[in-house]
Amino acid sequence: MLGIDDPQIWVVYFLCVISSIFCIIYGISRWNKGDEPVYPEDKKWLEGEKKVEEVL
Amino acid sequence: MDNILILTIIVVIYLFVVGYLGYYGFRKTKNATDYLVAGRNIHPVVMALSYGATFISTSAIVGFGGAAALFGMGLLWLTFLNIFVGIIIAFICFGKPTRHIGRNLDVHTFPELLGRRFQSSFIQGFGGLIIFILMPLYSAAVLIGASRFLEATFAVDYNVALLIYTLIICAYVLAGGLKGVMYADAFQGAIMLIGMVFLLIFTYLKLGGVLVAHQSLAAMVSQVPDKLASVGHLGWTHMPKLGSSLWWTLVSTIVLGVGIGVLAQPQLTVRFMTVKSNKELNRAVLIGGIFILMTTGVAFTVGSLSNVYFFNNPEFGKVSLAVAGGNIDKIIPLYVNNAMPVWFVYLFTLTLLAAAMSTTSSHFHAMGTSIGRDFFETAILKGKQSKYTVLITRMGIVLAVLMTVVLGYKLPGSIIAIATAIFFGLCASVFLPTYMGTLFWRGMTKAGAISSMLTGFFGTTLWLLFIHKKESAALGVCQFIFNKPTLAKFPWIVVDQIVIILPIAFVVGIVVSLFTKKLSQEHLDNCFKHVK
Numbered sequence: 148m149l150g151i152d153d154p155q156i157w158v159v160y161f162l163c164v165i166s167s168i169f170c171i172i173y174g175i176s177r178w179n180k181g182d183e184p185v186y187p188e189d190k191k192w193l194e195g196e197k198k199v200e201e202v203l
Numbered sequence: 204m205d206n207i208l209i210l211t212i213i214v215v216i217y218l219f220v221v222g223y224l225g226y227y228g229f230r231k232t233k234n235a236t237d238y239l240v241a242g243r244n245i246h247p248v249v250m251a252l253s254y255g256a257t258f259i260s261t262s263a264i265v266g267f268g269g270a271a272a273l274f275g276m277g278l279l280w281l282t283f284l285n286i287f288v289g290i291i292i293a294f295i296c297f298g299k300p301t302r303h304i305g306r307n308l309d310v311h312t313f314p315e316l317l318g319r320r321f322q323s324s325f326i327q328g329f330g331g332l333i334i335f336i337l338m339p340l341y342s343a344a345v346l347i348g349a350s351r352f353l354e355a356t357f358a359v360d361y362n363v364a365l366l367i368y369t370l371i372i373c374a375y376v377l378a379g380g381l382k383g384v385m386y387a388d389a390f391q392g393a394i395m396l397i398g399m400v401f402l403l404i405f406t407y408l409k410l411g412g413v414l415v416a417h418q419s420l421a422a423m424v425s426q427v428p429d430k431l432a433s434v435g436h437l438g439w440t441h442m443p444k445l446g447s448s449l450w451w452t453l454v455s456t457i458v459l460g461v462g463i464g465v466l467a468q469p470q471l472t473v474r475f476m477t478v479k480s481n482k483e484l485n486r487a488v489l490i491g492g493i494f495i496l497m498t499t500g501v502a503f504t505v506g507s508l509s510n511v512y513f514f515n516n517p518e519f520g521k522v523s524l525a526v527a528g529g530n531i532d533k534i535i536p537l538y539v540n541n542a543m544p545v546w547f548v549y550l551f552t553l554t555l556l557a558a559a560m561s562t563t564s565s566h567f568h569a570m571g572t573s574i575g576r577d578f579f580e581t582a583i584l585k586g587k588q589s590k591y592t593v594l595i596t597r598m599g600i601v602l603a604v605l606m607t608v609v610l611g612y613k614l615p616g617s618i619i620a621i622a623t624a625i626f627f628g629l630c631a632s633v634f635l636p637t638y639m640g641t642l643f644w645r646g647m648t649k650a651g652a653i654s655s656m657l658t659g660f661f662g663t664t665l666w667l668l669f670i671h672k673k674e675s676a677a678l679g680v681c682q683f684i685f686n687k688p689t690l691a692k693f694p695w696i697v698v699d700q701i702v703i704i705l706p707i708a709f710v711v712g713i714v715v716s717l718f719t720k721k722l723s724q725e726h727l728d729n730c731f732k733h734v735k
Contacts, residue, residue, distance in 0.1 A: 149413065151421060152441070153437075156275075156277060156279070156442065160279055163286065166287050166496075167495075168492075170489055170491060171493065173488050174489020174492075181482035181484065182480050183481060183482075188307050188732070188733075189306055191309055192305070199311045
């Protein structure tokens, strides 16, 4: 397969491509899912993040 | 002279763009309402490219690409784990609860996430200290990878190349490269993606197409050096002999060590907290999957195929390892410089510059906050605000840069992949059980978390000092005490600690948690608020 004898190699060659395709399908199928409101914790977190950045 | 002029122009333009993007990103995060409400949150493409650029460095491209030239295409198992574990599991299973718990507890570093979740300043301080002391090993691996490429491309001495990179790092940090790194990293990720796509296409075209290239590599089985054949090498399109020394190194140290270790990488986990909602994480999976395939997948395939190019080229007539004088870290730089067109070599210089800087900047960010916020302010001052935190953080970054450069000069050849794997494996054994408890098990206790982390740390240290021969012989402690390089026999001397210590750390964390005082329900409810 693909000029490679060892199934442990050509299988993983395909697995790499298949898992990438899974990522593409997952991303597209959930493109508009998972929206969440802005919680008060989010605002507090961002204030803290700004302070960390300022230290750096 | 022309070379140096071209390099200078590339570096100046690159630093200018990255500096501008750093400033742009920093300015954007100044207004919290804009960031969160007006929809100007981090775009998923930016988030995924930034994560990818932080994850994939010159270590992966130069170091592990070179390792693929030695081990062969079996290294693609690492690419598979990089996508399956590093993207699919990390983003879908770990990313979402990390984001919520991180924000509920108002945490900004990885040790802080673990420390606040288990209400332990020790966990935060200990975690911070480990990251600060050991991360320079990984940063040095990245620096060496970049310097090896400069050495081959611009015909400068390796030590001079290292110095050039050190100056670039200093300029980068001073230009604000540690602030608002997301946009700069995403830009660098885009450069890496373009560079690697060209590298793959050129390589397959040069070697006669996908099928012919693979067949040519398979036909080279008789060219495997005797030294490698004797430890289990069966050819570059074969996995090493099952249970052989080479098989254990490939499977346990490189594939499992790095493949699993990515889940507990401090500089990567904090990326999950920066997105607005789970929607961005869902979208980022798409870009991340493509990015990792096109960076590590290409580097490992091209690294293996470099053997065909060098062997069939009358100028060399040898396999890659021999062409590089036994130093696998030099293989990818030599291959790109000899096999690719000149314009591509400059594009690849930019690719590696981007790969090195995006990762090292996140390292120095992590090391600075680890020593200032996690160790000094939390563990030493018990959370009191101090005017010295800024000073300690900045001094920590300077010290981290120094440690990285010193290691870059001192470490031996063929070290990039091994140094990276040691750091990833260590992070897995020390942090992963506690991190998983943080996200998925309300029953994990403070004592369980601490005992698991200590088991991971001391177990790994003892394994490296007394069992795993490559490190125990190099470190010399076992020789000094017991007058022999290792206390164990084959196969244990080639089995990576992650196979032994990580499961023990998990068991210790679980057992101790079952018999010790639980965290309060109120605290747990606060931690897991909004987590579905």
